[in-house]
Amino acid sequence: MNNTYYGKLIFELSQEGRCGYTLPKNELKEFELSALPSQLLRVNEPELPQVDELTVVRHYTNMSNNNFGVDTGFYPLGSCTMKYNPKIDEEIAAHRDFAVLHPWQPIDTVQGALAVYHGLQESLSEIAGMSEFTLNPFAGAHGELTGLMVMRSYHMSRGDDKRVKVIVPDSAHGTNPASAAVCGLEVVQVKSLPDGTVDVEDLRPLLDDTVAGMMMTNPNTLGIFEQRIAEIAALVHDCGGLMYYDGANLNPLLGRCRPGDLGFDIMHINLHKTFSTPHGGGGPGSGPVGVRQGLEQFLPNPRVTKNDEGFYDINFTDESLGSISGFLGNFGVILRAYAYILTLGCENLKMVGPLATLNANYVKESLKDCYELPIEGVCKHEFVFDGLKDKSSGVTTLDVAKRLLDYGFHAPTIYFPLLFHQALMIEPTENESRETLDGFIEVMRTIACEAHDNPDMVKGAPHHTPVRRLDDTQAALHPIVTFKELAQ
Numbered sequence: 001m002n003n004t005y006y007g008k009l010i011f012e013l014s015q016e017g018r019c020g021y022t023l024p025k026n027e028l029k030e031f032e033l034s035a036l037p038s039q040l041l042r043v044n045e046p047e048l049p050q051v052d053e054l055t056v057v058r059h060y061t062n063m064s065n066n067n068f069g070v071d072t073g074f075y076p077l078g079s080c081t082m083k084y085n086p087k088i089d090e091e092i093a094a095h096r097d098f099a100v101l102h103p104w105q106p107i108d109t110v111q112g113a114l115a116v117y118h119g120l121q122e123s124l125s126e127i128a129g130m131s132e133f134t135l136n137p138f139a140g141a142h143g144e145l146t147g148l149m150v151m152r153s154y155h156m157s158r159g160d161d162k163r164v165k166v167i168v169p170d171s172a173h174g175t176n177p178a179s180a181a182v183c184g185l186e187v188v189q190v191k192s193l194p195d196g197t198v199d200v201e202d203l204r205p206l207l208d209d210t211v212a213g214m215m216m217t218n219p220n221t222l223g224i225f226e227q228r229i230a231e232i233a234a235l236v237h238d239c240g241g242l243m244y245y246d247g248a249n250l251n252p253l254l255g256r257c258r259p260g261d262l263g264f265d266i267m268h269i270n271l272h273k274t275f276s277t278p279h280g281g282g283g284p285g286s287g288p289v290g291v292r293q294g295l296e297q298f299l300p301n302p303r304v305t306k307n308d309e310g311f312y313d314i315n316f317t318d319e320s321l322g323s324i325s326g327f328l329g330n331f332g333v334i335l336r337a338y339a340y341i342l343t344l345g346c347e348n349l350k351m352v353g354p355l356a357t358l359n360a361n362y363v364k365e366s367l368k369d370c371y372e373l374p375i376e377g378v379c380k381h382e383f384v385f386d387g388l389k390d391k392s393s394g395v396t397t398l399d400v401a402k403r404l405l406d407y408g409f410h411a412p413t414i415y416f417p418l419l420f421h422q423a424l425m426i427e428p429t430e431n432e433s434r435e436t437l438d439g440f441i442e443v444m445r446t447i448a449c450e451a452h453d454n455p456d457m458v459k460g461a462p463h464h465t466p467v468r469r470l471d472d473t474q475a476a477l478h479p480i481v482t483f484k485e486l487a488q
């Protein structure tokens with residue numbers, strides 16, 4: 001891989017006078033040029049890299065080969081992982097007839113797009129057991145904020161302004177307490193039991209008339225199904241609070257069990273995890289929010305409705321909490337999700353959960369003699385190890401994660417949830433083949449042996465990646481995102 005182009009920035013490959021393109025001749029007449037406002041005219045040549053065609057092609061091809069994604073290898077990132085992203089959904093989302101739509105077009109010219117929006121709203125309502133969905137939020141966390149705003153609007157509409165607390169389990173995804181705080185609510189943590197589920201006895205004393213609601217994930221971030229969910233929902237409802245479901249990872253429940261039937265009032269789904277949009281690099285995303293009957297009027301503006309003649313309309317209402325995004329959200333993501341649901345159909349959607357569960361349990365059982373399994377028993381779509389079983393060599397979860405990169409695997413989620421010091425959270429997803437899982441298991445076992453026989457080598461990993469171990473803290477605090485000469 002060590003060649004002229006490798007690891008260089010395009011500016012460093014620049015050579016005075018090199019050129020790899022021909023622009024059409026400037027055919028503007030002098031009087032046409034003078035019609036352009038002078039502040040829009042370029043005075044100096046732009047400082048672009050001067051490179052020949054082959055250099056450009058090789059530079060970007062080499063760079064793209066440094067990318068790791070679901071198209072290059074196994075990606076067992078627990079909790080936030082991408083599930084299945086069929087290529088047909090990409091094609092549909094990129095279809096010209098959708099791609100050229102403009103949000104300001106007259107409504108009778110976008111009936112097809114609104115039918116997609118409305119169809120997905122209805123499908124998600126059916127899948128989740130909710131009354132209505134908005135597809136406007138741009139991400140999971142954005143959905144949480146929207147859902148909590150619905151919760152607040154509901155309490156306010158009843159003149160109940162004492163409710164300022166949101167209960168969040170200590171195993172929750174970090175966005176839960178963050179969204180509650182952004183919404184101006186106070187976060188109260190409830191403890192988990194050693195088996196990873198919510199401690200109902202710790203919850204009871206927290207419940208009073210200052211509680212706006214409780215946020216939960218089920219199966220929780222440890223991949224454990226909260227068996228006492230009906231009891232928890234009844235307790236929260238009895239004190240006047242609402243139940244919020246974090247459905248970012250809905251794959252373990254799909255077609256088998258509905259959050260609405262478990263007692264949840266408000267929820268979000270991450271289309272960019274469970275419903276086919278790839279989300280590496282931070283986007284695009286979509287975090288639809290669903291509500292049970294009686295809360296629909298608080299959903300954000302605008303809402304898409306269908307009248308008796310089959311005409312789709314866009315509505316703004318006064319009771320709504322207001323607008324939380326431009327227009328109707330990320331339409332490309334909405335398209336992919338709808339295509340995904342329609343291509344899988346009811347029967348196949350029902351297979352997603354069992355396959356995700358089977359794969360997770362297969363990997364867990366195959367590795368639990370080498371890695372510490374703090375919570376025994378059947379998991380759902382994911383599970384957590386607490387580092388290596390034999391910790392005597394001092395090899396940490398971070399070292400294992402870095403060593404995996406040398407073998408061409410993406411690392412699992414590490415050091416989350418915070419309940420375990422050496423958390424290694426693995427989610428294989430539903431669509432990986434037996435051979436891929438066996439390959440991963442073999443490598444994880446090899447690393448456990450290496451940690452014993454040659455711990456320093458594992459602590460120095462990765463050894464075969466384009467860059468070695470990075471300083472995560474400095475990278476987060478002082479990211480350099482421009483070409484170095486410009487950055488100075």
Ligand SMILES: *Cc1c(COP(=O)(O)O)cnc(C)c1O
Pocket residue numbers: 079080139140141142173175176217246248249270285287
């Ligand atoms: C990913 C995730 C979120 C947040 O979703 P974003 O789209 O990243 O904002 C929330 N909760 C859980 C459980 C998640 O896995």
